[in-house]
Amino acid sequence: MADFTPKTQGPFADIAPALDQLTQQVLFGDVWERPELSKRDRSLVTVAALVAQYRINELPFHLQFAQQNGVTRDELVELITHLAFYAGWPAASTAVGIARKVFAEGT
Amino acid sequence: MADFTPKTQGPFADIAPALDQLTQQVLFGDVWERPELSKRDRSLVTVAALVAQYRINELPFHLQFAQQNGVTRDELVELITHLAFYAGWPAASTAVGIARKVFAEGT
Amino acid sequence: MADFTPKTQGPFADIAPALDQLTQQVLFGDVWERPELSKRDRSLVTVAALVAQYRINELPFHLQFAQQNGVTRDELVELITHLAFYAGWPAASTAVGIARKVFAEGT
Amino acid sequence: MADFTPKTQGPFADIAPALDQLTQQVLFGDVWERPELSKRDRSLVTVAALVAQYRINELPFHLQFAQQNGVTRDELVELITHLAFYAGWPAASTAVGIARKVFAEGT
Amino acid sequence: MADFTPKTQGPFADIAPALDQLTQQVLFGDVWERPELSKRDRSLVTVAALVAQYRINELPFHLQFAQQNGVTRDELVELITHLAFYAGWPAASTAVGIARKVFAEGT
Amino acid sequence: MADFTPKTQGPFADIAPALDQLTQQVLFGDVWERPELSKRDRSLVTVAALVAQYRINELPFHLQFAQQNGVTRDELVELITHLAFYAGWPAASTAVGIARKVFAEGT
Numbered sequence: 237m238a239d240f241t242p243k244t245q246g247p248f249a250d251i252a253p254a255l256d257q258l259t260q261q262v263l264f265g266d267v268w269e270r271p272e273l274s275k276r277d278r279s280l281v282t283v284a285a286l287v288a289q290y291r292i293n294e295l296p297f298h299l300q301f302a303q304q305n306g307v308t309r310d311e312l313v314e315l316i317t318h319l320a321f322y323a324g325w326p327a328a329s330t331a332v333g334i335a336r337k338v339f340a341e342g343t
Numbered sequence: 344m345a346d347f348t349p350k351t352q353g354p355f356a357d358i359a360p361a362l363d364q365l366t367q368q369v370l371f372g373d374v375w376e377r378p379e380l381s382k383r384d385r386s387l388v389t390v391a392a393l394v395a396q397y398r399i400n401e402l403p404f405h406l407q408f409a410q411q412n413g414v415t416r417d418e419l420v421e422l423i424t425h426l427a428f429y430a431g432w433p434a435a436s437t438a439v440g441i442a443r444k445v446f447a448e449g450t
Numbered sequence: 451m452a453d454f455t456p457k458t459q460g461p462f463a464d465i466a467p468a469l470d471q472l473t474q475q476v477l478f479g480d481v482w483e484r485p486e487l488s489k490r491d492r493s494l495v496t497v498a499a500l501v502a503q504y505r506i507n508e509l510p511f512h513l514q515f516a517q518q519n520g521v522t523r524d525e526l527v528e529l530i531t532h533l534a535f536y537a538g539w540p541a542a543s544t545a546v547g548i549a550r551k552v553f554a555e556g557t
Numbered sequence: 558m559a560d561f562t563p564k565t566q567g568p569f570a571d572i573a574p575a576l577d578q579l580t581q582q583v584l585f586g587d588v589w590e591r592p593e594l595s596k597r598d599r600s601l602v603t604v605a606a607l608v609a610q611y612r613i614n615e616l617p618f619h620l621q622f623a624q625q626n627g628v629t630r631d632e633l634v635e636l637i638t639h640l641a642f643y644a645g646w647p648a649a650s651t652a653v654g655i656a657r658k659v660f661a662e663g664t
Numbered sequence: 665m666a667d668f669t670p671k672t673q674g675p676f677a678d679i680a681p682a683l684d685q686l687t688q689q690v691l692f693g694d695v696w697e698r699p700e701l702s703k704r705d706r707s708l709v710t711v712a713a714l715v716a717q718y719r720i721n722e723l724p725f726h727l728q729f730a731q732q733n734g735v736t737r738d739e740l741v742e743l744i745t746h747l748a749f750y751a752g753w754p755a756a757s758t759a760v761g762i763a764r765k766v767f768a769e770g771t
Numbered sequence: 772m773a774d775f776t777p778k779t780q781g782p783f784a785d786i787a788p789a790l791d792q793l794t795q796q797v798l799f800g801d802v803w804e805r806p807e808l809s810k811r812d813r814s815l816v817t818v819a820a821l822v823a824q825y826r827i828n829e830l831p832f833h834l835q836f837a838q839q840n841g842v843t844r845d846e847l848v849e850l851i852t853h854l855a856f857y858a859g860w861p862a863a864s865t866a867v868g869i870a871r872k873v874f875a876e877g878t
Contacts, residue, residue, distance in 0.1 A: 251767065252760050254805065255745040262797055263428050263753065270789065272421035277387055281422050284391035285429040288645075290505065291718065291754035293761065314379035315388050317469040321370050322392040324609075324645040325477065326505035332466050333507065339465065358660065359653050361484065362638040369476055370646065377468065395752075397826065398611065398647035400654065424790040431716075431752040432798065433826035439787050440828065446786065477642050486635035494598055495636050498605035499643040502859075504719065528593035529602050531683040535584050536606040538823075538859040539691065540719035546680050547721065553679065572874065573867050575698065576852040583690055584860065591682065612825065612861040614868065691856050700849035708812055709850050712819035713857040742807035743816050749798050750820040 275305040280315065283307075287316060287331045288323035295331060299338045309339055382412040387422065390414075394423060394438045395430035402438060406445045416446055489519040494529065497521075501530060501545045502537035509545060513552045523553055596626040601636065604628075608637060608652045609644035616652060620659045630660055703733040708743065711735075715744060715759045716751035723759060727766045737767055810840040815850065818842075822851060822866045823858035830866060834873045844874055 243249070248256040268278060279302035286295050299312060307315075312335060320328035350356065355363035375385060386409035393402050406419060414422075419442060427435035457463065462470040482492060493516035500509050513526060521529075526549060534542035564570065569577035589599060600623035607616050620633060628636075633656060641649035671677070676684040696706060707730035714723050727740060735743075740763060748756035778784065783791040803813060814837035821830050834847060842850075847870060855863035 248757070248760050251764050252741045252745060254742070254807075255748055255756060255760065258745070258748065258797070258802075259753070262793070267425060267428060267793075270421065272789075273418055273425065277418070277422075278425055280384055280387050281391040281425055282429055284388040285395040285426055285752075286754060288392035288395045289430065289718070289752070289754065290503070291758070292507075293720075293758045294754040311380055311384070313466045314377065314468070315384075317377075317466055317472070318374060318380065318385055318388055319392055320469055320472065321374060321641075321646050322389055323396065324499075324503070324648075325473070325642050326500060326503065326508040327645075328469060329462070330505070330507045332462050332469065336465050355650070355653050358657050359634045359638055361486075361635070362641055362649060362653065365476070365481075365638070365641065366646070369472070374472075379468075392645075393647060396611070396645070396647065397824070398651070399828075400613075400651045401647040420787045421789070424787060424793070427790055427793065428748075428753050431755075431820075431824070432749050432794070433821060433824065433829040434752075435790060436783070437826070437828045439783050439790065443786050481639060481642060484635065487632055487639065491601055491632070491636075492639055494601050495605040495639055496643055498602040499609040499640055502606040502609045503644065504717070506721075525594055525598070527680045528591065528682070529598075531591075531680060531686070532588060532594065532599055532602055533606055534683055534686065535588060535855075535860050536603055537610065538713075538717070538862075539687070539856050540714060540717065540722040541859075542683060543676070544719070544721045546676050546683065550679050569864070569867050572871050573848045573852060575700075575849070576855060576863060576867065579690070579695075579852070579855065580860070583686070588686075593682075606859075607861060610825070610859070610861065612865070614827075614865045615861040695853060695856060698849065701846055701853065705815055705846070705850075706853055708815050709819040709853055710857055712816040713823040713854055716820035716823045717858065739808055739812070742805065743812075746802060746808065746813055746816055747820055749802060750817055751824065 276302075276307055279305040279307050280311075283312065283315060284319060287319050287327055290327055290330060292330060292334065295334045296338050299335055309335075383409075383414055386412040386414050387418075390419065390422060391426060394426050394434055397434055397437060399437060399441065402441045403445050406442055416442075490516075490521055493519040493521050494525075497526065497529060498533060501533050501541055504541055504544060506544060506548065509548045510552050513549055523549075597623075597628055600626040600628050601632075604633065604636060605640060608640050608648055611648055611651060613651060613655065616655045617659050620656055630656075704730075704735055707733040707735050708739075711740065711743060712747060715747050715755055718755055718758060720758060720762065723762045724766050727763055737763075811837075811842055814840040814842050815846075818847065818850060819854060822854050822862055825862055825865060827865060827869065830869045831873050834870055844870075 243253065244256045244260040246256045246260045248259060268275065283298050283302050286298055302312060316328050316331045316335065350360065351363045351367040353363045353367045355366060375382065390405050390409050393405055409419060423435050423438045423442065457467060458470045458474040460470045460474045462473060497512050497516050500512055516526060530542050530545045530549065564574060565577045565581040567577045567581045569580060589596065604619050604623050607619055623633060637649050637652045637656065671681065672684045672688040674684045674688045676687060711726050711730050714726055730740060744756050744759045744763065778788060779791045779795040781791045781795045783794060803810065818833050818837050821833055837847060851863050851866045851870065
C-alpha cells in the first residue's frame with residue numbers, strides 16, 4: 237500500500253487507515269462492483285452470512301444496503317425465516333429484532 | 344407428531360425419523376416451497392450460510408441443489424469469492440475445494 | 451402454510467408471521483412437547499447450545515425457562531462452569547454476566 | 558506446573574504434555590467429578606455444545622461417553638433433533654451421520 | 665477442588681466461585697505464567713481468538729491487558745486488519761469499534 | 772480487476788481466478804508484507820484464528836508456514852494449550868491432532 241495512494245475517508249479511517257483503504261478500494265471499489273454477481277445477489281449473500289454468524293453490529297447497515305440494492309423487506313424477513321433452519325432459531329430471532337428496528341427507523 | 348402421520352423416507356429416516364419428518368414435511372415441504380423468496384434466492388442464501396459456518400458436510404448437496412435451482416457455477420464461485428471478505432479466507436478456501444470436487448463430478 | 455391457518459401471536463408475529471407460526475406450532479407446539487426427552491433435559495441442552503454459540507440475546511429467556519423446567523440456579527452456574535472447558539472461557543464469562551442479571555431480577 | 562508433578566498418560570501426552578495434564582487432572586479429575594451436576598447432565602451439556610459448534614472430531618468419543626453416563630441412544634437422537642432448531646439443520650445433519658456410525662460400531 | 669482451598673476474589677466469585685477459582689488459579693495462576701510462550705505472545709493469541717470468535721464482551725479487557733503485556737496500539741490495529749482476512753470483515757469491523765472506545769478511554 | 776492484470780498462479784487459479792488474484796496480490800502481496808507487524812506475529816495471530824474457528828483444512832499449511840516464520844513447534848503447542856481456555860478443549864484437541872501429523876511429516 238504505497239504512500240502516494242490517496243487516503244480513504246471511510247468508517248475505519250480514523251484509527252485503522254489500512255483497513256479503511258482495503259475496505260473502500262478492494263471490497264467496495266472492486267469486489268462489490270464485479271459483474272459476475274448482481275448487487276441484489278451480493279446483498280442476499282452478505283445478509284445471509286451476517287445472520288448465520290450472528291454479526292449483530294454489521295446487520296443494520298447491510299439490511300439497509302440490501303434494500304438499496306433491490307431486496308424488499310418481505311424478502312429480508314423471508315430470508316431470516318429460511319435461515320432459522322440453516323443457522324438456528326437464535327440467529328433468526330436476533331435478526332428479526334434487528335430488522336424490526338431498522339425497518340421502524342424508516343430506512 | 345401423531346403416529347398416523349405417514350413415515351417419510353429421507354436421509355435421516357433410519358435412525359432419526361422425527362428429524363426426517365421435520366425435514367421432509369416442514370423444511371422441504373413447506374419452507375422451500377413458500378413463494379415469498381424464489382428457489383434460486385433460497386439456494387444463494389443457503390449456500391452462503393453453509394460457507395460462512397464452515398458446514399463442510401452439507402455443502403456438496405447444496406452446491407448441486409443450487410445449480411438445479413438456477414445458480415450457475417460462475418455465480419457460485421463468485422459467491423464464495425465475495426464471502427472470503429464476509430466470512431474469512433479460510434471459509435472461502437475450503438468452499439473452493441469442495442466446489443472443485445462437486446463440479447468435477449459433473450453434478 | 452395455508453392462509454386459513456389461525457394466526458399465532460408470538461414474539462415474531464408483527465413482522466415475521468411465518469416464523470412466528472413455525473415457532474409456536476412446530477418448535478414449541480411439537481418439538482418441546484415430544485416425550486422422548488424431558489423438558490428439563492431440553493432446557494439443559496438448549497442453554498448449553500446458546501452458551502456455546504454466544505447467543506447473548508436468547509440466553510435471558512432460556513435461563514428463566516430452564517428454571518421453570520426444573521433446572522436450579524446452582525445447576526445453571528455449574529453448566530456454565532463446565533462449558534468454560536467445552537466452549538471456552540469467553541463464552542462462560544459472558545454467560546455468567548447474563549445469569550447474574552437474570553437471577554438478580556428475581557426471575 | 559512444577560516438574561515433580563507426575564506425568565499424565567492421556568491422548569495429548571506425546572506432544573502436548575501440559576494440555577494432557579490439564580485435561581486429566583483439571584477437566585476429568587476435577588470438573589467432571591464435581592457433584593453439582595450429574596455425569597448424565599454433564600454429558601447432555603457436552604454433547605449439545607459439540608453438536609452446536611460442529612466439533613466433528615470430538616463427537617464420536619462423547620456420544621460413546623454419554624452412553625456410559627446413562628444417556629440412551631434414543632435420547633441422543635432426540636437431543637440432535639432438538640438442536641436442529643437451536644443450532645441449525647446442518648449441525649444436526651452432521652451429528653446424525655456421526656451418531657449412525659458410532660451406534661453401528663456397537664459402542 | 666478441596667474445601668480448604670482459599671477462596672478467590674475474581675470477577676466470577678459472587679455467583680460462580682468454582683469458575684472463579686479455575687480462572688484465578690489455573691488460567692491466570694498457571695497457564696498465563698508458563699514460560700513456554702511470552703506474555704506478549706499470549707496476548708496476541710488471545711486477542712486474535714476473541715476477534716475471530718466475535719467475543720465482544722471480553723475484548724475490552726484483553727485489548728487493555730495486551731497493552732500491559734507490551735503490544736502497542738498500532739500492533740493491535742494491524743492484528744485486527746490482518747484478521748479481516750482470516751475471520752472476515754464483520755469481525756474486524758466490530759473489533760475496530762471496540763478498540764476505538766478502549767483507546768479513547770486512555771486505557 | 773481489469774483483464775490486462777497478469778493472471779496469478781496460486782491454489783485457486785483453476786476455478787476461482789479472482790479469489791486467487793486477491794489472495795496473491797492483496798493478502799500475500801500486500802497485507803502479509805506490511806511492516807506494522809512481524810511475520811512471526813502474523814503467523815501467531817493467523818494460527819490462533821484458525822484454531823479458534825476450527826478451520827481444519829487451513830491449519831496444516833499455516834502450522835508449516837508459522838515455522839518458516841520463526842515460530843517453534845514448542846510455541847505452537849503452547850499456543851494450542853493456551854487456546855484450550857479461550858476457544859474450548861475441542862478446538863485444542865483437534866489442533867493437537869493436526870499438529871501431530873504436520874510435525875511427523877517433518878515439515
